Amino acid sequence: MFSVGDRIVYPMHGAGIIRKIEEKEILGQKRAYYILQLPGNDMNVMIPVEMDSSTGIRGVVPQQALQGVVDLLRSESTQMSSNWNRRHRENMEKLRSGEILQVAEVVRNLIRADRRKNLAAGEKKLLANAMQILISELVLAGDMDLQEARRFIEETV
Numbered sequence: 463m464f465s466v467g468d469r470i471v472y473p474m475h476g477a478g479i480i481r482k483i484e485e486k487e488i489l490g491q492k493r494a495y496y497i498l499q500l501p502g503n504d505m506n507v508m509i510p511v512e513m514d515s516s517t518g519i520r521g522v523v524p525q526q527a528l529q530g531v532v533d534l535l536r537s538e539s540t541q542m543s544s545n546w547n548r549r550h551r552e553n554m555e556k557l558r559s560g561e562i563l564q565v566a567e568v569v570r571n572l573i574r575a576d577r578r579k580n581l582a583a584g585e586k587k588l589l590a591n592a593m594q595i596l597i598s599e600l601v602l603a604g605d606m607d608l609q610e611a612r613r614f615i616e617e618t619v
Contacts, residue, residue: 465480576589
């Protein structure tokens with residue numbers, strides 16, 4: 463179980479800070495929820511406390527682990543399927559994993575694909591979502607602001 467003030471990653475939403483733990487009644491059930499504040503906006507995400515292990519929630523990586531992200535962003539792109547549906551499904555699976563290196567791989571591959579040939583609207587949206595997830599963790603793990611994290615990613619790829 464996490465505590466107020468912990469920095470955690472919630473797959474598909476990104477990293478945030480637990481601002482409070484509240485008990486709420488939703489659909490007739492009382493549950494405890496983490497109230498997670500995401501960096502750079504006023505949006506809060508409610509996450510049921512008892513689901514923390516099953517949803518892939520984890521602590522933000524330590525700052526020293528960011529070197530692995532840098533190495534991955536600089537490394538060669540991995541081969542992506544030429545079939546749009548398969549490529550999209552594979553990228554979504556990586557994002558759902560919540561693992562920073564898998565998210566960074568999606569960001570790297572899509573940025574490079576976009577530089578070669580403009581991405582279709584669906585993949586641009588996927589890239590924007592993956593970027594937001596990666597940026598949020600870089601902000602909290604690397605003590606950067608949003609613009610520094612975005613610039614860091616774009617310059618590193």
